Amino acid sequence: MxxxxxxxxxxxxxxxxxxxxxxxxxxxxxxxxxxxxxxxxxxxxxxxxxxxxxxxxxxxxxxxxxARRNWRGAFFEIPLVRAEVEGSGRRYGYHLIERREEGAGPEAAARLELPAGAPVLFLRCLHFADGLPHQLETRWINRSEVPGAAAMPFEAEGPNEWLVREVPWSSSEHVFSAAMPDAEERRLLGMEAGEPLFVLERRTWSATATITWARLAHPGARFRMVSRTDPTG
Amino acid sequence: MxxxxxxxxxxxxxxxxxxxxxxxxxxxxxxxxxxxxxxxxxxxxxxxxxxxxxxxxxxxxxxxxxARRNWRGAFFEIPLVRAEVEGSGRRYGYHLIERREEGAGPEAAARLELPAGAPVLFLRCLHFADGLPHQLETRWINRSEVPGAAAMPFEAEGPNEWLVREVPWSSSEHVFSAAMPDAEERRLLGMEAGEPLFVLERRTWSATATITWARLAHPGARFRMVSRTDPTG
DNA sequence: CAGTGGTCTAGACCACAAT
DNA sequence: TTGTGGTCTAGACCACTGA
The missing domain is CATH 1.10.10.10 (Winged helix-like DNA-binding domain superfamily/Winged helix DNA-binding domain)
Incomplete structure (x- = not known):
C-alpha cells in the first residue's frame, strides 16, 4: 500500500x-x-x-x-524575460554577447558549488523591451548536469527559456538586491549616470547537483517587479 | 450539504x-x-x-x-523586519520619526485608493540592526478600516508588527525596485554617496478596502533578500 | 457519448501530544 | 490515557470536454 x-x-x-x-x-x-x-x-x-x-x-x-513549465507562483515567472516583456505589450528582443565553454574559475566554482576546473558554459546576453535594453544576463551552466547545452548556440534563443523548457529542476534560490552598475554594465544597458541596478540572482538545483547560476540585472529606473497574493484563494 | x-x-x-x-x-x-x-x-x-x-x-x-500571523511563504515574512534582523543573530532596534493623523493628501489617496481627505494615519520610522539603520519605513494606514490604530502611539513597537498581529488581511501586493535615495533618506539611513536603495512597497487589503500602504527602503550595500523554493516539497 | 478528473461519504485505523 | 488531527478505503455520483 x-x-x-x-x-x-x-x-x-x-x-x-x-x-x-x-x-x-x-x-x-x-x-x-x-x-x-x-x-x-x-x-x-x-x-x-x-x-x-x-x-x-x-x-x-x-x-x-x-507540465511544460515546471515552476510555480507569480514570483518565479518573472525571470522568464520574454513572457514578462510580451505580457506588458512590448516587443521582445534578444542578443547573445558572449559564449565560452571553459573550466570553472573560482567564481563559477563557488556559484555552482563545483570543483575548480569542472566543465561549465559561460553566457552573457541582453534582453530588450521595445528596442531598449531591459535585462543583462550573466550565467554559468553546469555542463556535466546539462550535457545538451553544449550543442546549443544560444544565438536566437536565450538560455533561460531553453533551460526552463528542457531541464527539470527541483529547487531554486532567488536573491534580490540593489547595486550600482560598473562602466560596462552602464554602457550595455544604456543607463544614465547615477542610476541603480535591480539585481536578481537565481540558482537552480536538480535532485543531485547545481544546474545553473544566473545574474539578471535591470536598469532601476525602468524596472519594477510586482507580485500579488491572495492567500485565501 | x-x-x-x-x-x-x-x-x-x-x-x-x-x-x-x-x-x-x-x-x-x-x-x-x-x-x-x-x-x-x-x-x-x-x-x-x-x-x-x-x-x-x-x-x-x-x-x-x-493563526496569529496570517501570511504565507518566505517572501512575505521579509517585511517583518524584527524577525529578519533577529533571525540573523543581530540586535533589533526601532525608532519612530513621525506620526500624523490627517486627511488623505493626493499621494495617500492614490496609494490607499481612498477619496482625498479621508482619515489616514501617516507614520515614518527607522529600524536598526546592531545599531545601524537597516530600514526606513514610510506608511499610511486607512483609519476607517483600522480604527484601533488611532489609539496606538507606535513609539515602542512598529506599525508593521502591530498590524500583522491585530488586523486580518485577505490579499496583498508587493513591488520591488531599486532607486537612489534623496538627501534625507541618505542621512537617515547613514548611506554612502552613490549607494542605491532596495525598495519594497507593500499594499494590503481586507475583504472590503485597502488597509495600509508601506514603502520599506533598505541601504543597497547592506541588504539582500533571499528566497528558497522547493516546489516538489 | 463516454472517459476522465473532481468531489463527497461513512467508516476505519493510526500518530501524536496534552494531561 | 485519550482526544485530536492525518490518512486511507471502497464506493458513488457528477462535471466537464474531447472524440
Whole structure:
C-alpha cells in the first residue's frame, strides 16, 4: 500500500528521470491506483498536489500531463524575460554577447558549488523591451548536469527559456538586491549616470547537483517587479 | 450539504468578522462536520487547505486555532523586519520619526485608493540592526478600516508588527525596485554617496478596502533578500 | 457519448501530544 | 490515557470536454 507521499515521490522520480517527459500523458487515476495498490482518492490527492505545485496539468477527459513549465507562483515567472516583456505589450528582443565553454574559475566554482576546473558554459546576453535594453544576463551552466547545452548556440534563443523548457529542476534560490552598475554594465544597458541596478540572482538545483547560476540585472529606473497574493484563494 | 469550498468560505468569513479571532480554538472536525452536514473528510480538506495557506494552525490533540500571523511563504515574512534582523543573530532596534493623523493628501489617496481627505494615519520610522539603520519605513494606514490604530502611539513597537498581529488581511501586493535615495533618506539611513536603495512597497487589503500602504527602503550595500523554493516539497 | 478528473461519504485505523 | 488531527478505503455520483 502506497501513501499519497510515496506516490508523489515516485511520480516525481519518473519525471526527473524523464521516463515521463514534459507534455507526456501519464496513466489515469484508476490505472495508477491499481499499480500502486491504493484507492483512487489517494492517487487523486497525490496528483492534485503535484498539479497545484505546477508539475502536472490536469483536465477532465483529457487526462494528466507533465507540465511544460515546471515552476510555480507569480514570483518565479518573472525571470522568464520574454513572457514578462510580451505580457506588458512590448516587443521582445534578444542578443547573445558572449559564449565560452571553459573550466570553472573560482567564481563559477563557488556559484555552482563545483570543483575548480569542472566543465561549465559561460553566457552573457541582453534582453530588450521595445528596442531598449531591459535585462543583462550573466550565467554559468553546469555542463556535466546539462550535457545538451553544449550543442546549443544560444544565438536566437536565450538560455533561460531553453533551460526552463528542457531541464527539470527541483529547487531554486532567488536573491534580490540593489547595486550600482560598473562602466560596462552602464554602457550595455544604456543607463544614465547615477542610476541603480535591480539585481536578481537565481540558482537552480536538480535532485543531485547545481544546474545553473544566473545574474539578471535591470536598469532601476525602468524596472519594477510586482507580485500579488491572495492567500485565501 | 456543504462542499469543502463552502466550508472554507464560511470559516474565512468568521475569521474576517472576528467571530474567531487570532489564537482562538475553533471547533474540532467532528463538530464542524455535524454543523455543516458534511463528512469529516470534507471538513478536513477545507481546514487542511486553510492551514496550508497559513490561516489556521493545526496540531493533533491540541485542535485547530486561527493563526496569529496570517501570511504565507518566505517572501512575505521579509517585511517583518524584527524577525529578519533577529533571525540573523543581530540586535533589533526601532525608532519612530513621525506620526500624523490627517486627511488623505493626493499621494495617500492614490496609494490607499481612498477619496482625498479621508482619515489616514501617516507614520515614518527607522529600524536598526546592531545599531545601524537597516530600514526606513514610510506608511499610511486607512483609519476607517483600522480604527484601533488611532489609539496606538507606535513609539515602542512598529506599525508593521502591530498590524500583522491585530488586523486580518485577505490579499496583498508587493513591488520591488531599486532607486537612489534623496538627501534625507541618505542621512537617515547613514548611506554612502552613490549607494542605491532596495525598495519594497507593500499594499494590503481586507475583504472590503485597502488597509495600509508601506514603502520599506533598505541601504543597497547592506541588504539582500533571499528566497528558497522547493516546489516538489 | 463516454472517459476522465473532481468531489463527497461513512467508516476505519493510526500518530501524536496534552494531561 | 485519550482526544485530536492525518490518512486511507471502497464506493458513488457528477462535471466537464474531447472524440
Amino acid at each position: 502506497a501513501s499519497f507521499r510515496d506516490i508523489k515521490e515516485d511520480i516525481l522520480a519518473r519525471i526527473s528521470a524523464r521516463e515521463w517527459a514534459p507534455g507526456d500523458l501519464i496513466p489515469n487515476e484508476a490505472e495508477l491506483a491499481e499499480r500502486y495498490g491504493s484507492a483512487r482518492s489517494t492517487v487523486n490527492r497525490a496528483l492534485r498536489e503535484l498539479a497545484e505545485a505546477g508539475l502536472l496539468e490536469r483536465r477532465r477527459r483529457a487526462g494528466t500531463r507533465v | 456543504a462542499s469543502f469550498r463552502d466550508i472554507k468560505e464560511d470559516i474565512l468569513a468568521r475569521i474576517s468578522a472576528r467571530e474567531w479571532a487570532p489564537g482562538d480554538l475553533i471547533p474540532n472536525e467532528a463538530e464542524l462536520a455535524e454543523r455543516y452536514g458534511s463528512a469529516r473528510s470534507t471538513v478536513n480538506r477545507a481546514l487542511r487547505e486553510l492551514a496550508e495557506a497559513g490561516l489556521l494552525e493545526r496540531r493533533r490533540r491540541a485542535g485547530t486555532r486561527v
